[in-house]
Amino acid sequence: MKKQILVAGGGIGGLAAAIGGARAGWEVRLYERAPAFTEVGAGVQLGPNVVRHLQAWGLQSALQEVASFPDRLAVRCAQGGGELASLGLGSAVVQRYGAAYATIHRADLHGLLRDGAAALADVGWRLGHAVAGYHEDGAAVGLRLVRQTDGAQVEVEGDALVGADGLHSRVRAQLLAEGTTRSRGHLAYRALVSQSALPPSLRSQQVTVWLGPRLHVVHYPVRRGELLNIVAIRHGQAPSDLDAWDHGANAAELEAALARTCTRLQELIRAVPQLGSGWRLWP
Template sequence: MQKQVLIAGGGIGGLAAALGSSRAGWEVRLFERAAEFTEVGAGVQIGPNVVRRLQAWGLQGALQAVAAFPERLQVRSALTGAELAALRLGNTAIERYGAAYATIHRADLHGLLLDALRERTGVHLNLGHSIVHHAQDGGVVTVRVARHGPGSDSEGGAQDLLIEGDALIGADGLRSGTRMRLLGETPTRVSGHLAYRAVVRQDALPQALRSQQVTAWLGPRLHVVQYPLRRGELLNVVAIRHGQPPADLDSWDHGANAADLEAALARTCTPLQDLIRAVPQAGSGWRLWPLLDRPPVAGPQEMAQGVVALLGDAAHPM
C-alpha cells in the first residue's frame, strides 16, 4: 500500500518536503494553520546544491523565470568600502558544482513549489488546519488536527480530526509545536541581532547604486548584504546590527527604523550610507526583524525520533 507522510507547516521547507515525498511515491497530507499560502520575508540565496534539487524536480524553467543568477560575490569593508575578497559565480559555479548560484525572492520560491504540488495527484493541502498533538506507536504516527477560521472551535472539540500516517515532518517554524512535543518546552533566545530588510526596484535607484552581484559589507557589530532578485529587477538589502529588540513589536513603528539604522551605520563608508538612505525612497521602506534562535541541537536524536522528524527552523533556526 502507498505510504502517507503528514507535514506540519506550509512554508518553503514544508512545501519542499511535500514535493520530494510525492515524487518518491508517498501520499502527502500537509496542514497549514494560515487561511492562505503566503511567504513572509524578502530574498534568499540558494547554492548549487539547492538548484540541482530544483532541477531534478523539473523546476529549472520555473526557477529561470523568477530568479537572478549573479556573476560575482564580493566582500567589502563597511568602513572603507575596500574590496576584501571576491568569488566568481555564474558559469564558474556551473562548471565547478554542476549548477548555478541563484538569488530569489522567498515568495517566488514558495510559489514555484506550490504550483508544482498543485499539479500532482495524491497531495492534499489543508489550509486553516494545524496539528495540535501527535503520538507514534509501532511505526505509525497519529495526529490530532484542529481546524481554524470562521465557525471552528480553536480550543478543539467537534472540529478536531484524528489522522494516521507513516511519518510526520514538523516544518512548523521557530515556535514548532512538533518540536515541543518531541523535545519538551525550550524557550527561544534573543540573539542580540536586529535585521532590517528591504526590497527595492533597481530602476528607482540611482545608477551608481544598482547592482547585479552579491555584496556583503562587513563592519564592527554590523554587516549588510545586497543582491538582485526577480531577474535582476529588484534589489534585496539586509542590514544586521547588534542591539536589543523593542519591547512590543506589535505596536512598533517600523517606519521609524530608518533613523535607527542610519545612526548605527554613521561611521561606515559613503557608498554604503548612500544605499541605506536610498531604500525608503526607492521602495516601501525597512522592516525590522529581531533574530531569535535556539541552542544548537545536541545530536541526531533531536532531529528525528522514530517516524517523526524536524525540518528547517523547527530543527535548527539560524
C-alpha cells in the same frame, strides 16, 4: 498501499518536503494554519545543491523565470568601502558544481514550489488547520489539528511526520522539549528596492557583503534582477513583543547604527525609505 507522510506547515520547507516525499513514492498530506498560502520575508540565496534539487523536480524553467543568477560575490569593508575578497559565481559555479547559484524572492520560491506540489497527484493539502501536537505509538504517528474556521479538533494519522511549522514550531517544541524562543541580540532589517529607482551607482547585479564592527550588510538582485534585496544586521536589543516578530523598523535607528560606514553604503541605506518598501525588522 503507499505509505503516508504528514507535513505540518506549508512554507518553503513544508512544500519542498511534500514534493520530495511524493517523488520518493509516498502519499503526502500537508496541513497549513493560514487560510491561504503566503510567504514572508524578502530574498534568499540558493546554492547549486539546492538548484540541483529544483532541476530534478522539473522546476528549472519556473526558476529561470523568476530568479536572478549573479556572476560574482564581493566582500567589502563597511567602513572604508574597499574590496576584501571576491568569488566567481555565474558560469564558474555551473562548471564546477553542475548547477547555478541563484538569488530569489522568497515569495517567488514559495510560489514555484506550491505549483510544483499541486502538479503531483500524491500531494494533497488542507489550509486553515493549525498544529496542536502529535503522538506516536511505534506503528503510526497521529497529528492533532485545530480547524481555524470553527475551532474544531481534527486528528489525522500517517506513517511519518515532518514538522515544518515555522519559528514557533509545535512539533519541534514537543519532540525536543524545547523552551521559549529567545533573542540572541542580533536585529535584521530587510528591504526591497526597485533597481530602476536607484541611482546607477547603487544598482547591482551581484551579491555584496559589507563587514563592519557589530554589523554586516548583504544585498543582491531578485526577481530577474528588477529588485535589490537588502539585509542589514546589527547587534541590538530586540523589541519586547517578540510574538509579533515582524515589525515596521525605525529607519533613523538603522542609519545611526551605520553612521561610521562608508558613503556608498550609507547612501544605499538612506535610499530605502524613499525608494523601496521600507525596512522590516526581524529579531
